[in-house]
Amino acid sequence: MAAEDEEDKRSLEVIQAEGMxxxxxxxxxxxxxxxxxxSLRYMIMKNPDVVFCGYSITHPSEDKINLRIQTKGLPAIDSFRRGLCDLTTVCEHVLDIFESSVQAYQESHKNEVMKDC
Known part of the structure; x- marks a missing residue:
């Protein structure tokens, strides 16, 4: 029973058609x-070695996506990993810019808040 529960909790499956x-x-x-x-499809398609990348949601009641990658020769798993790394880098950059902008805003309006007190 524990093995079945653990198997159901996988977050990633790799499906490769027979003969491919x-x-x-x-x-x-x-x-x-x-x-x-x-987001991941967009980042993966920026890779010049990728011929096709698309995703689909099989059914609205299922919370999973199928992401298909086809490359010119590079293993698809490498393109998948690169896409994940690139997306992580972009998200970290956006978060850093957002946090610094919030801090700058708070610093610039610190005196205005003090005047109200």
Whole structure:
């Protein structure tokens, strides 16, 4: 029973069609939706070695996405990893800019808050 529960909690499955090489793979990401699917698809498609990348949600009641990657020769798993790393880098940059902007705003309005007291 514990093994079945652990198997159901996988967040990533790799599906490769029989007879296909490692350049064409479908990744199933559990408990994900359009937010990650579209962002990751965009980042992966920026890679010049990628021929195709698309995602689909099988059914609205299922919380998983199918992400398909086809490359020119590079293993699809490498493109997937690179896309995840690139997306993480972009998100960290956006977060850093946001936090510094909030801090700058708070610093610039600190005196205005003090005047009201």
């Amino acid at each position: 090489d490692e350049t064409c793979v479908t990744f199933v990401l559990h408990e994900e939706d359009h937010t990650l699917g579209n």
